[in-house]
Amino acid sequence: MxxxxxxxxxxxxxxxxxxxxxxxxxxxxxxxxxxxxxxxxxxxxxxxxxxxxxxxxxxxxxxxxxxxxxxxxxxxxxxxxxxxxxxxxxxxxxxxxxxxxxxxxxxxxxxxxxxxxxxxxxxxxxxxxxxxxxxxxxxxxxxxxxxxxxxxxxxxxxxxxxxxxxxxxxxxxxxxxxxxxxxxxxxxxxxxxxxxxxxxxxxxxxxxxxxxxxxxxxxxxxxxxxKMGRKTLTLNLAEPLGAVPEELAQWKVELAAEGHELVYEFDSQAEATGVPSLLRRMSDLGIQFKDLNTKQSSLEDIFVGLVHESGAAQEQAA
Amino acid sequence: MISNIRGIRAIYLFEMARFGRTFWTSLMLPVITTALYFVVFGSAIGSRMNEVSNVPYGAFIVPGLMMLTMFTESISNSSFGIYMPKWTGTIYEMLSAPMSPLELLIAYVGAAATKSVIIGSIIFATAHLFVDVQVAHPLLMAAFMVLMAVTFCLFGFIIGIWAQSFEQLQVIPMLVIYPLTFLGGAFYSLDMLPAAWRTVTLFNPVVYLISGFRWTFFGQGDVGIGVSMSAVALFLALCLGVIFWMFRTGYRLKN
CATH class of the missing domain: 3.40.50.300 (P-loop containing nucleotide triphosphate hydrolases)
Known part of the structure; x- marks a missing residue:
């Protein structure tokens, strides 16, 4: 334009x-x-x-x-x-x-x-x-x-x-x-x-x-x-985990698919996304993965998030 | 206030086309009704009646008959015209168009009044098949007819905006206007009533309208032509006032 x-x-x-x-x-x-x-x-x-x-x-x-x-x-x-x-x-x-x-x-x-x-x-x-x-x-x-x-x-x-x-x-x-x-x-x-x-x-x-x-x-x-786009990194683990190891707690990762997947959500615009350090730490711990993918959140995800946030804010104000 | 002539024409022609779709019913209905009235009142009963104020009874009922049909037709056509877009939702287009309220009014009321005048003329022509009617003041008679059509179409427009159901649309013309007209001297002169009833009848506003119209035919009415004209002017002003208020406030047109 x-x-x-x-x-x-x-x-x-x-x-x-x-x-x-x-x-x-x-x-x-x-x-x-x-x-x-x-x-x-x-x-x-x-x-x-x-x-x-x-x-x-x-x-x-x-x-x-x-x-x-x-x-x-x-x-x-x-x-x-x-x-x-x-x-x-x-x-x-x-x-x-x-x-x-x-x-x-x-x-x-x-x-x-x-x-x-x-x-x-x-x-x-x-x-x-x-x-x-x-x-x-x-x-x-x-x-x-x-x-x-x-x-x-x-x-x-x-x-x-x-x-x-x-x-x-x-x-x-x-x-x-x-x-x-x-x-x-x-x-x-x-x-x-x-x-x-x-x-x-x-x-x-x-x-x-x-x-x-x-x-x-x-x-x-x-x-x-x-700006609002958050990315999700999903790691398919070679061996399922029973719980998130304490050493990975600072990344706030979550387990999915009965321990076969490790999910990490991050801000793709941030200077330090935390991805390289997470992968390094995992390799230190000997947690191996077969595959990985990242997904950009869509407008729909953003939209739903926004509407929920504004709803919650208004309820708090009321 | 009036600049969108094309818009007025579009709605006017749309409304006339709507009437055109029911052309034969619209045409035949007044012809048949008039014929029926003349058979019953003119021939069957009228032959046993004397002249009313020196006018043969058959001719005497012509103005009343025209007014009776024109009142109800004006109200129902005009109210239906503005109610339909409200009901189907197509009113959105009129409201979003560059049309002033006055332009909308001219278009809808103009079309409905045109139809009423046509119907009135058809009744007048049909009446000639049965009786000999002389009109004393043809120009005034035509003017009165147009004025009545416009006034009652304005009244119908108000009802159309006010109504929120088809039932409400019918209530006023059927339950108020028709009886008032019937009792307003459409078929008799007030002189024929006992004194007490005559006084009661004088509270019926329609009496003044019919009397005025009859005056244009025979040069005489139940009340003076001046009184009739004042009543018409008052009714017209009242309708315009209500419509002005409706448009200002957006009453039942806009939220």
């Missing part, structure tokens, strides 16, 4: 529902033009509330949202024109045809008719052959494509995808990611929520983790993996 231009600035955003449920509290987030941002979090963490506020569907209790310099309250027309939303649920007009509903969305966002653009859009999403079909006749996957076509019909510069691949078959998932890539090439900013963490790992430039309404972390994905 060249120059970072913020396209979406969220500041101090909070949402407390009438029931007293705090869905979001003091969220600050800046999204840069052209990036793919993945918002991760367990169900009920506030992902959809955050998206709904930015898109104008839910009213915030506090805070501001600015879309390319336009306040999304005062200057909502300019702000909303730039945004396309694919919601999580398949909300469609059953009796409308694919063509009619996609053209409707374009009109709704104030864009002039452009049959050539709509045709290309439907072709890109493999919907062209179905353009005359009523939505109720389509499969779930096809309906999902229609939702995407509607969101893209007014050529938005920011696209929100709320759980885009939940309940979607492999083919559509692949098509969807191809589409996301080509949109990014055209400079469209994409913000997606997912709990398929491997998708965030594969696609996103940056990752945000949200838990219980708080944005607990925003980080470049690679930096995150590097």
């Amino acid at each position: 060249t120059v970072m231009t913020p396209v979406l600035e969220i500041s101090g955003l909070g949402k407390t529902y009438k029931s007293g449920h705090v869905a979001l509290s003091a969220v600050d987030l800046t999204i840069n033009k052209g990036e793919i941002f993945a918002l991760l979090g367990p169900n009920g963490a506030g992902k959809t509330t955050l998206i709904s506020i930015v898109c104008g569907i839910v009213t915030a209790s506090s805070g501001t949202v600015t879309v390319a310099g336009h306040d999304h309250g005062r200057d909502y027309r300019a702000a909303r024109t730039m945004i396309g939303l694919v919601p999580q649920e398949l909300h469609t007009d059953a009796f409308e045809t694919v063509m009619a509903t996609v053209s409707f969305s374009r009109g709704l966002f104030g864009k002039p008719r452009d049959p050539a653009f709509i045709e290309q859009l439907l072709r890109d999403l493999s919907l062209w052959d179905k353009r005359g079909s009523k939505i109720m006749e389509l499969s779930g996957g096809m309906k999902r494509r229609v939702m995407i076509a509607k969101a893209l019909s007014h050529e938005p510069e920011i696209l929100f995808l709320d759980e885009p691949t939940a309940g979607v078959d492999v083919e559509l998932r692949r098509d969807m990611w191809n589409m996301v890539r080509s949109l990014r090439e055209r400079g469209v900013t994409i913000i997606l929520t997912t709990h398929y963490i491997e998708e965030a790992e594969e696609m996103a430039d940056r990752v945000g983790v949200i838990s219980k309404g708080r944005l607990i972390l925003v980080e470049e994905k690679n930096a995150l993996i590097k």
